[in-house]
Amino acid sequence: MSAESTPDPAIPGPGESRTADSRRRGKGRRRRPRAKRRKALLVAAWSAAGVVVLGGTGAGVLFFKLNGNLTSLDIDQALGTDRPEKADNGSQNILVLGSDTRSGGNEKLGGGADDGTARSDTAMVVHVHKGHKKASVVSIPRDTLIDRPECTDTDGGEHPAAADVMFNSAYxxxxxxxxxxxxxxxxxxxxxxxxEVDFSGFQKLIDDLGGVDITTTEAIKDPDSHLDLPAGTHTLDGEQALGLVRTRHGVGDGSDLGRIQLQQAFVKALADQVKDIGLLGNPKKLYDVADTATKTVTTDSDLGSVNSLMSFASGLKGIGPDSMNMVTMPVVYDSADPNRVLLEEAKADQVWKALKSDGPIPENATEGTATGGAKGVVNAAE
Structure with a gap:
């Protein structure tokens, strides 16, 4: 699939506003300093963490090998103190990104040249509610126009703020x-x-897990993603799974929003299946999955060891597909550029305020917003 520096036009849904007055951006918020501190998906990262838990209990002698596979970044140091305060209600927020790098194993999968660039192909905010028995997941469309704040990267490089740029330009x-x-x-x-999960690691992880069973309610065909699925039940290998979570032309309105709906459905199908895989009875498969998983993820420094990742994953084991509420950040199509979407600020505020208070996302927060037209096309296989 070719690199998509300019997404294809999105077709507006019925009743969706495309007036010039609707051109609203996500604004950066400055806060007073405080004293303290790929295409891939949410479940790829969660599964990666989960198999590390199994690896730690069933293959402890490989601890140092697995520990050496992990890559971590000191994000807290780069961001400093000008940040929102930590929640005091027992909840947690995790940013999960699927990276679209153009190097190594990803060059072939990404379809672009190794030009040294990278893109955040998938972005999900995972809010783990107090008690760690349920989660709310908010996908952020990469084509959303925002005002990007100034920032410092993990190498110390400084980057100025920019107005009206695509969300994935931040990464x-x-x-x-x-x-x-x-x-x-x-x-x-x-x-x-x-x-963060990369393309090649995601594909290999699915293969190591033995594939994922899904049911499609209509045919999905996208030559760019090497995907040709008739309606019916399928066991997707890694290449097909990657094609499914990357396709935007094969289903829905051809926008990134439709792709997000496929990604969310795949997340639930994989989460539903991974609990029944039975890795502990197959030591070689267990090792292959754990080895791939620890090579696939990049974490913040707090999760940058097998012990830390095991502890983190243990706290998520009670969250299954039925206890995940998955939505897309409320947006509307941009009347001035059909290739972009705009933040629907009032509804988005409902989403973020609900999560800040550790409450459920109101159903009306996503009503009347741009959707993508792919909901219900992919489901977990019965």
Missing amino acids: STGGAACAVKTVESISGLRMDHYL
Whole structure:
């Protein structure tokens, strides 16, 4: 699939506003300093963490090997103190990104040249509610026009603020730290952790897990994503799974919003299946999955060891597909540029305020917003 520096036009849904007056941006919020401190998906990162838990209990002798696989970034140091306050209600916020780098194993998968650039192909804010029995997940469309705040990357490089730019420019400009800063600016929520998964690792992880079973209610065909699925039940291998979560032309209105709906459905299908895989009875498969998982994720420094990742994953084991509420950040199509979407500020504020108070996302917060037209096309196989 070719690199998508300019997404294809999105077709507006019925009744969706495209007037010039609707051109609203996600504004950065400045706060007083405080004293303290790929295409891939949410469940790829969660599964990665989960199999590390199994790896730690069933293959402890491999601890140092797995520990050496992990990559971590000191995002807290890069962001400093000008950040939203940590929640005091027992909840956690995790930013999960799927990276679209054009190097190594990802060059072939991304379809672009190794030009040294990277893009955040998928972005999800995972809010783990108090008690860690349920989660709310908010996908942020990469084509959303925002005002990006100034930021410092993890190498110390400084990047100026920019107005009316695509959301995924934050990652391509300043990497993980700038992506976190931008999400915190839009949402007003503190990101407690960061997890990033790359294309090649995601594909291999699905293969190591033995594939994922899904049911499609209509045919999905996209030559760019090497995807040709008739309606019916399928066991997707890694290449097909990657094609599914990357396709935007094969289903819905052809926009990034439709792709997000496919991604969310795939997350639930994988989460539903991964609990029944039975890795503990197959030591070689267990090792392959744990090895791939620890090579696939990049984390913040607080999760940068197997022990830390095991502890983190243990706290998420009670969250299954039925206890995940997945929505897309409320947006409307841009009347001036059909390739972009705009933040629907009033409704988005409802979402972020609900999560800040650790409450459920109101159903009316996503009513009447741009959708993508792909909901219900992909489901977990029965």
